[in-house]
Amino acid sequence: MSLIERIKAKAALNPKRIVLPEGDEERTIRAAAIIQKEGLAVPVLLGNAAVILKKAEELGADIEGIELIDPESSPQAETYTEALYELRRAKGLSREEAAKLVKDPMYFGIMMVKLSHADGLVSGAAHTTGDMLRPALQIIKTKPGMKVVSSSFLMDCPNKELGENGLLVYADCVVMPCPTAEELAHIAVSAAETARTLCDIKEPRVAMLSFSTKGSAKHELVTKVQEATAMAHELAPELLLDGEMQLDAALIPEIGQSKAKGSPVAGRANVLIFPDLQAGNIGYKITQRIGGAECFAVLQGLAKPCNDLSRGCSVEDIVSTVAMTCVQAQN
Numbered sequence: 001m002s003l004i005e006r007i008k009a010k011a012a013l014n015p016k017r018i019v020l021p022e023g024d025e026e027r028t029i030r031a032a033a034i035i036q037k038e039g040l041a042v043p044v045l046l047g048n049a050a051v052i053l054k055k056a057e058e059l060g061a062d063i064e065g066i067e068l069i070d071p072e073s074s075p076q077a078e079t080y081t082e083a084l085y086e087l088r089r090a091k092g093l094s095r096e097e098a099a100k101l102v103k104d105p106m107y108f109g110i111m112m113v114k115l116s117h118a119d120g121l122v123s124g125a126a127h128t129t130g131d132m133l134r135p136a137l138q139i140i141k142t143k144p145g146m147k148v149v150s151s152s153f154l155m156d157c158p159n160k161e162l163g164e165n166g167l168l169v170y171a172d173c174v175v176m177p178c179p180t181a182e183e184l185a186h187i188a189v190s191a192a193e194t195a196r197t198l199c200d201i202k203e204p205r206v207a208m209l210s211f212s213t214k215g216s217a218k219h220e221l222v223t224k225v226q227e228a229t230a231m232a233h234e235l236a237p238e239l240l241l242d243g244e245m246q247l248d249a250a251l252i253p254e255i256g257q258s259k260a261k262g263s264p265v266a267g268r269a270n271v272l273i274f275p276d277l278q279a280g281n282i283g284y285k286i287t288q289r290i291g292g293a294e295c296f297a298v299l300q301g302l303a304k305p306c307n308d309l310s311r312g313c314s315v316e317d318i319v320s321t322v323a324m325t326c327v328q329a330q331n
């Protein structure tokens with residue numbers, strides 16, 4: 001079974017209620033029909049019911065039985081307005097502005113999750129990452145004890161000798177352009193949790209990546225990764241985590257042995273923490289495009305699961321992301 005097949009099987013064991021704010025978007029409608037049919041989650045589509053039903057009919061998508069909610073006319077709008085106003089008034093949001101925002105399906109969906117009227121949210125087929133992330137960051141906020149929201153890419157590589165039988169978790173590749181040492185430490189701890197939850201990796205082995213291994217180079221960028229490594233040890237003393245190290249020292253046993261002798265991680269890492277977003281984003285695309293890996297992105301560190309899609313996503317990408325969100329919600 002591939003990684004995504006395993007995730008779907010896990011999702012189907014306990015389907016959670018996942019809200020899709022882009023309910024009138026064609027790929028989303030098709031995906032909702034598949035999700036319902038395969039029992040991967042209980043999808044809820046936001047938008048005008050007449051528009052959604054007409055599109056579904058044109059597409060030949062069977063969405064009978066799927067709950068449709070129109071933020072424009074929902075009786076919950078008042079509850080969400082009041083809750084949003086209370087949450088953001090200290091930041092200068094007026095009640096009128098809150099009322100206007102909850103008519104926006106993205107904010108309405110985020111409020112559903114915030115008030116536990118849904119277990120998770122998936123969006124981004126028709127919105128940018130920032131459009132979806134900003135309300136999630138402002139309203140859902142981070143998990144207790146977690147300083148930042150970041151992302152992990154689950155990389156299913158053809159070379160089964162790498163990582164955990166070909167599986168590697170990369171972070172952060174989407175959210176934080178230039179994390180501080182402390183933020184990098186939190187990203188590392190989150191990514192280890194993602195490896196456990198979504199990849200069933202029982203023993204995450206986390207490598208803090210750099211262009212230096214164990215002091216082989218001296219530079220302020222290397223110092224930052226060394227500091228992040230020390231902070232991550234304090235945050236999660238039980239976690240197998242080591243750094244700073246180069247990518248080859250992290251992945252290849254002989255190189256790990258020679259460059260970082262005695263490290264519990266070097267040569268056998270299954271979670272890779274990149275020092276910044278440029279490295280992470282380029283790194284996952286090299287693995288995908290040149291290395292032929294299949295990759296799946298999730299957000300981590302949020303108090304409740306919300307995930308972003310790429311605007312170029314396929315129907316299958318939406319189905320997979322909903323399944324991953326469902327598994328995150330189960331945990």
Ligand SMILES: CC(C)(COP(=O)(O)OP(=O)(O)OC[C@H]1O[C@@H](n2cnc3c(N)ncnc32)[C@H](O)[C@@H]1OP(=O)(O)O)[C@@H](O)C(=O)NCCC(=O)NCCS
Nearest residue numbers: 129130133134137138142147148149150173174175176177
């Ligand atoms: C995530 C992102 C959208 C936040 O943008 P922003 O609107 O400038 O964020 P702000 O600094 O105004 O912060 C908004 C709120 O989110 C919080 N926040 C921002 N980043 C956060 C993070 N990583 N974790 C937790 N909270 C965060 C802020 O504390 C703030 O909260 P507050 O309003 O309650 O005080 C921005 O970092 C971003 O664009 N990242 C890159 C995303 C991207 O383009 N990726 C491309 C790869 S696909």
